[in-house]
Amino acid sequence: MADLSTVYLGLKLKNPLVSSASPLAEHVETVQRLEEAGIAAVVMDSLFEEQIIHESLELDHYLFYGSESSAEVNSYYPQTGKYTLKADAYVERLGKIKKAVKIPVIGSLNGVSTGGWIKYARKIEAAGADALELNLYYLATDPDLTAARLEDNYVTLVGDLRKSIKIPIAVKLSPFFTSLPNIARRLVEAGANGLVLFNRFYQPDLDLENLTVVPRLTLSTSNELLLPLRWISILYSRIPVDFALTTGIHTVDDVVKGIMAGASVTMMASVLLEKGIGWIPDLLTGLEKWITSHEYESIEQMKGSLSQRSVKETAAFERANYMKVLGSFKFLP
Numbered sequence: 001m002a003d004l005s006t007v008y009l010g011l012k013l014k015n016p017l018v019s020s021a022s023p024l025a026e027h028v029e030t031v032q033r034l035e036e037a038g039i040a041a042v043v044m045d046s047l048f049e050e051q052i053i054h055e056s057l058e059l060d061h062y063l064f065y066g067s068e069s070s071a072e073v074n075s076y077y078p079q080t081g082k083y084t085l086k087a088d089a090y091v092e093r094l095g096k097i098k099k100a101v102k103i104p105v106i107g108s109l110n111g112v113s114t115g116g117w118i119k120y121a122r123k124i125e126a127a128g129a130d131a132l133e134l135n136l137y138y139l140a141t142d143p144d145l146t147a148a149r150l151e152d153n154y155v156t157l158v159g160d161l162r163k164s165i166k167i168p169i170a171v172k173l174s175p176f177f178t179s180l181p182n183i184a185r186r187l188v189e190a191g192a193n194g195l196v197l198f199n200r201f202y203q204p205d206l207d208l209e210n211l212t213v214v215p216r217l218t219l220s221t222s223n224e225l226l227l228p229l230r231w232i233s234i235l236y237s238r239i240p241v242d243f244a245l246t247t248g249i250h251t252v253d254d255v256v257k258g259i260m261a262g263a264s265v266t267m268m269a270s271v272l273l274e275k276g277i278g279w280i281p282d283l284l285t286g287l288e289k290w291i292t293s294h295e296y297e298s299i300e301q302m303k304g305s306l307s308q309r310s311v312k313e314t315a316a317f318e319r320a321n322y323m324k325v326l327g328s329f330k331f332l333p
């Protein structure tokens with residue numbers, strides 16, 4: 001029998017399949033079904049900073065110097081619909097989920113500014129969360145706001161969180177940094193125990209009939225795996241931290257690629273929303289079969305074996321690959 005166990009954020013997990021932050025954790029019963037199906041850990045849907053401080057909007061005063069009106073900012077944030085969970089109700093639900101299942105439960109905060117709202121990290125910890133995932137997402141639109149200032153702010157926030165809670169912290173990042181390795185290292189130095197790559201962005205679309213901007217949520221496909229795969233391959237063994245791969249994990253091969261690149265766990269949302277929770281046992285059976293038929297013994301043995309340091313062609317992950325890929329396209333006029 002292949003050993004599927006892995007360690008993520010110091011948590012010993014029975015396998016590398018984790019349910020990513022999503023509506024899958026909105027109900028205690030769904031999390032119980034995820035556990036029965038074999039998922040190793042669950043990340044809660046996020047509690048947004050704006051849900052905690054939406055009236056004071058500390059965030060925008062801090063970063064925007066008042067350059068956008070509160071009304072405009074207010075209309076953007078997810079204050080209505082299913083994301084308007086009140087912060088206390090979120091913490092209460094987390095407590096109920098913790099009591100209902102044995103697998104680790106990871107709380108999730110989504111925000112970017114330091115300030116009073118991070119007291120909810122302590123409440124999440126007190127409710128029994130095994131770890132906290134911080135989703136850092138800020139779309140800079142002000143030309144006066146420098147990347148350095150924004151990054152300093154992220155680092156300060158992680159440092160402040162580190163001081164306020166004892167449970168492990170994972171930081172979920174976007175791929176949009178000029179020097180991802182640098183910010184990754186700074187976040188780890190500030191106290192992050194894990195990096196979750198990558199946050200998936202939902203770009204608003206334009207409705208030409210009504211002349212409005214419309215939100216558009218599409219689920220991922222395996223094609224989107226390549227971006228986090230490349231970056232985990234590059235960062236693994238350069239930055240001493242656990243990696244979680246999110247975006248594009250749909251099949252057994254996707255899971256294996258994530259582990260080989262250096263991820264400790266592979267997280268899934270789209271595929272479970274699309275195919276249902278019944279897909280988890282299929283993935284686990286397929287994973288075990290893959291490992292034994294390729295003569296590996298464990299996930300630990302496979303981890304990072306195709307990371308940039310381990311493959312012969314290290315340039316495959318860098319600029320040389322870009323040139324090679326473009327050159328490989330054969331156009332027949």
Ligand SMILES: Cc1cc2nc3c(=O)[nH]c(=O)nc-3n(C[C@H](O)[C@H](O)[C@H](O)COP(=O)(O)O)c2cc1C
Nearest residue numbers: 020021022045046135200220246247248268269270
């Ligand atoms: C409907 C839906 C809701 C989501 N809600 C959250 C959230 O609250 N917090 C968060 O960090 N990510 C959220 N995500 C992003 C997922 O956790 C995940 O990172 C992303 O969907 C990419 O993984 P996938 O390819 O497996 O879907 C959500 C995704 C979906 C589809």
